[in-house]
Amino acid sequence: MKTVSLKDSNYFSSLMLDYIHQKEEVKPFYHRFPSKSSYIEQAEDKLKYYTHRETLVKQLTQQLQGLSLSKKQIKNLELLKKENTVTITTGHQLNLFTGPIFFFYKILQVIKQCKELNKSQDQYHYVPIFWMATEDHDFDEINHFRSGDRIVHWEKDHGGPVGQLSTEGLREVFNSYLAILPQGKKKEQLNELIEASYFSADTLTQATRQLVHLLFKDYGLLMIDGDDATLKRLMIPTFEQEILEEKSFQWVNSSASALEQLGYKIQVNPREINLFYIAEPNSRERIVFENEKFYVLNTTIQFTKDEIIQVLHQHPERFSPNVILRPLYQETILPNVAYIGGGGEIAYWFELKEMFKGYGIPFPLLVLRNSMLIRTKKQWEKQLALNLRDEDLFRSSRSIVKEEINENSELVHELPKLKEELEAIFKSLELISEKTNLSFANMVQAQRTKQLNGFEKLEKRLIKAELKKNSEIHQRIENLLKELSQEKGLQERVRHFADFDYVDISTFIESVYQAIQPFEFNFIINTLAEDI
Template sequence: MPTECITFRETNYFSSLICDYLEEREALQPLYNRFPKIENFKAQIEEKAKNGLSEGSRKILSESLLKQYQKTEASEITLQNIEALKKQNTFTITTGHQLNLFTGPLYFLYKIVSTINLSTELKQKYPEYNFVPIYWMATEDHDFEEINFFNFKGKKVQWNRNASGAVGELSTEGLDVVFQAFSKELGVGNNARALRNLFQEAYTKNTNLADATRYLANALFAAYGLVIVDANTKELKQLFVPFIEEELSKQSSFQEVSKTNKLIEELGFGTQVNPREINLFYLTKKLRERIVFENNVYSVINSDISWSESEILEEVKSHPERFSPNVIMRPLYQEVILPNLCYIGGGGELAYWFQLQDYFKKVKVVFPMLLLRNSALIKTQKQAEIQEKLNLSTVDLFLNQEDLLQKKTRELSAIEIDFSKQKAHLEKQFADLYKLAEQTDKSFLGAVAAQERKQIKGLENLEKRLMKAQKRKLQEQLEKVKTLQNQLFPNCSLQERNANFSPYYLEHGEELIPELIKELKPLRGDFTIITI
């Protein structure tokens, strides 16, 4: 797999906040703890070791994970990693993702590969410590419409059903119908057979979405020691009880995140999420609704559930599993129950993590390092050859399509489609007219300015008409450019945000993930283009 890289800024698909962060812009430093460089992990390890998990908390974490894996055939290295979590010299590298049907978009793989590869790199640099790659399943999310489909070769494979409550507890009933529809699209061959088996084993032989997703991620990544966490358990939430109590009584997250949001806005950036006064949901089998505090009463919206302060604190002690953190508090929950050093996420995720450091300081929890996950564009050898024939650079491919077609039209056209010289000449003529106007009636200045605007506009229209004419003349070549870009950027979006992994697995089978492990370098900080 030949690879090349461009900067994230050159892709035009990442926010200025993320690009500024990757370039270590000084103004952003108050928003994070340490920048993710290999040498900076030493201090992060020392800080987490000093202020991290107790021996008892580590034991609870390890035992809870073993219980979760009872119905999953874990690899020996995964079991060793779960056992190693009991030790004070073991730390985690974590990514998280929703329970998207059949992994959802391709970047699901990139997130986990980034996590595995960083763990390996850290072990080489700091051999006296253990580093465990973690995939945190978002089992408590409730937005079913975000996860109930994936795209396969331009078609949407979708699971239609009514859903409420936490998605991890959703029954997999009805996915046998989805399997039949997907199976027909796969065709024949060993790789098609492997994908059928993977889908069927995951979704028709597990009773809920959490277990199905664990099976799937384990089947893909168990060989690399990936540990999959479902934090929606009573024993793990018991470790989070003091922070739930603080949130209910003092509403610290709202106060601290609101202050940080003002700083982010002063820096010229928007904020990703807005905190609520209470950033917790109440969770039961069919219910996940916000907790609010009004008129000295705690209540659950869209229900008749309510408590006094003493009653809700008693509920927390008795049933911590019923309290579910929202997007503001979930990162804190993660860092409380894991010996974590670094969170790996996409641009949107890192943007809301940047809102949280002051809150972490307030509640005295170590803020993790934040690393942008690997991003990649996969090209076939044939597509690479077409790109070369069309004389397209890698940066060209990432241009807005209209900008790309105009650029290629100018390059291919025998006629120069640039009226800059004519505009400059016109502006010089009007400069002389302005001098003349200043010597006569001042009202003449307005007439000169209006005529200048009219003639400049006329030149611009002529340039557009010439561009349009040349596009028609070069239509065949431009269509090849357009076709290639549409193949690599489905729906004018990044491939990784649209396509599922299955078409690439059909082509490359079991070699796909080892090749991604080989090519994606999490600390390199560039967008990777892979030709296969």
């Protein structure tokens, strides 16, 4: 297992690079940097304020009913009852059949981070939590997954929280997917996973919970669903303040403006009211305030101030936090000390610190998740034969060959010298032109511009010819990048866990787990053993 710097991956934003290097200008937007020593201090802070343990354990136990919990899961559920237990959390949409492979990286990082913290100290217990984004309503973002060059789609009438969607129709989708897989143990295991999750559940929430459970139960991971009336009841004071005072709009806008002034890109923009209203049938729509009334967009539902507060107290399950308030909801109901997410996720959390402070909730440690490139031993051997560095796997084949030409081509090396000689000739002509008239001086300048432009065209034509001469090596590099799914972006965002060659799924997951570096910020390159 090797690493390259995040900068050399050419993928991470300036904000994320500045964050991991702890630049001074970024420090106002987070509480503590997630060095290993920060977790105990964060746990001390969190537990001074946390009061919802009994409710959390009761609801989580209820949500996990029906699953055959592993010994580690049972232990972690019991640990959550203890006053010195905290959590580390990651979250994800309910992507069909997990979606891209980075789904595994963020979950396994949470698990490994908890394990290492539990091993290194005994003051606090750390429990890994997966937050299921059951209330998202963007079905088009989660209704597919990529399998090789094919995209498997689930076509369905939809609306409202995706977690409440019926799994009806998924059998046909997965049967068509399984039909194209070659016979073997891996196909049998994938079939068993699908059968035990999607084919054995009534809703997408149930299916995803079971799938995540089957994949990670032996690591002790616990899954939580925020679409829960009892848990939302804990948010009534916050939701009421959000509806009546629109405070988060002010706090988040202030932080977003400060980030923007520093030249960073803004990830999310707050609404005046950062809540949706879940109505029947299949509806999750924004709440807006206009003309002294509260309206639910795209419906006929409207409330006076007194009416909407009454509904909030009677039916808190109908109110759903958007991207701004969801992190606050999570940190209110969980004894959480750290959140692990991708670059885009962490970037929008930077806009939220003042809102957390305003609502009196400790701001968690923000951990940039591991990124990983998986290669086989055979692909590594190809890379070595092509004399490619690990950093080259994050570049285009053309740029790699062009750099090689610039460094090693004798013809290309001659060009700067010839250009200097040409410029020297025109320098001499300019000295002569100073002794003659203006028209000759202008002619010299015009010829200088023309000849140097022509020289640049020759230079480009020469490099093009050299590229053509090196077309075979160019093609071999391009083929390797395509094998790795790195030719147009990052492998982790396009490859699915079923795309990789392995004999046993659990062995494959363990190999990824072993490669995870929970407290480091590098891009991991994981070379798989042949017997996985």
